[in-house]
Amino acid sequence: MxxxxxxxxxxxxxxxxxxxxxxxxxxxxxxxxxxxxxxxxxxxxxxxxxxxxxxxxxxxxxxxxxxxxPEYTGSPAPEPAGTVLHLQVDDTDRWYGRAIEAGATSVMAPEDMFWGDRYAQVRDPFGHLWSIGNPLKGDGR
Missing domain, CATH: 3.10.180.10 (2,3-Dihydroxybiphenyl 1,2-Dioxygenase, domain 1)
Structure with missing residues (x-):
């Protein structure tokens, strides 16, 4: 099915x-x-x-x-906080660049991290935080 x-x-x-x-x-x-x-x-x-x-x-x-x-919950939804949506991708820099070009705000530019990922963070125009990462390859990317 x-x-x-x-x-x-x-x-x-x-x-x-x-x-x-x-x-x-x-x-x-x-x-x-x-x-x-x-x-x-x-x-x-x-x-x-x-x-x-x-x-x-x-x-x-x-x-x-x-x-x-808010008419059903009694108050407007609070500003998004405390949650990060993570995207495991093939190319952090490309995904990060596309998000910035579309209107996201940079929180952390792509960097090579100690845990073995190339990693970045952006905030979307609606307040939600997204992290973007890919495993580092032999060339550091």
């Missing part, structure tokens, strides 16, 4: 982000430009402005998101 394209894989862990300020549609566009995300599905809310659910694939994994709905 195959899993429908709009369904998350069973098992594993799928991050599900709350996007503030009615910008989930913008987030889908940004993740496409920055990380090569492909949209799987989006479900608009009844108000026509916000998304109640969206699902994209990035680097072989699922990411889900939705706009903030």
């Amino acid at each position: 195959t899993t429908p394209a709009n369904q998350a894989p069973t098992g594993g862990l799928t991050p599900h982000l709350t996007i503030r300020d009615k910008r989930a549609k913008d987030a889908i566009d940004f993740y496409g430009k920055a990380f090569g995300a492909t949209e799987v599905v989006r479900q608009p809310a009844d108000d026509g402005e916000r998304l109640m659910h969206a699902h994209v694939h990035i680097n072989g994994a699922s990411l889900m998101m939705h706009d903030d709905f």
Whole structure:
């Protein structure tokens, strides 16, 4: 039996982000430009402005998101903090550069790390922190 394209894989862990300020549609566009995300599905809310659910694939994994709905939670979603989304990639410098070009802010430029990865961090325009890494090869990259 195959899993429908709009369904998350069973098992594993799928991050599900709350996007503030009615910008989930913008987030889908940004993740496409920055990380090569492909949209799987989006479900608009009844108000026509916000998304109640969206699902994209990035680097072989699922990411889900939705706009903030403070009318259901009692208050606006807090500023994102305490979570880092990590991308294990083939070329940290290329992925980092693409994210910066798409509008991410550099938190840590690519560097060779003691644990054996080339590693960088960016903050997306919606406040979420992303780390990007690839194992170092014999030439240091």
